[in-house]
Amino acid sequence: MREPLEHIVTFCGQCNCGCPELFLDHDADEERRVVITDDFGARIQMSLAQLHDLVSDVKEGALDKLFAS
Template sequence: MTTTNVSALQSVATFCGNCNCGCPQLFVDPAAPVDRRIVLTDDFGQRVQMSADQFASLIEEARAGKLDGVATA
């Protein structure tokens, strides 16, 4: 895994934002290869990198309700 300085990424969204716990965040890394340009970070310091197409597929699945049960699992 490549370590990327989060300050060099373009922030898109923060998921929570009601605290100071290091909330999960969504970034775009314009300097990354196309297949790793979308970056999701969590409050444990981990990250997932994926292509914009993979992220769009994830969003489509969420909109279709396929992830609705995940939050209660």
């Protein structure tokens, strides 16, 4: 039997401070299949389609102004 949460990626991962992680929850409804946890113990859930839209927006520069100096 497989685990309900499949680890996909750890963001940062260069420390032991509880970096944000992305999982797939195979037992969740389609709308809540993607799980992102943060280093404070919070989590958000979204669909794969929502994650795709988020990643596409980031790739297209939607967050660039946050990092401009």
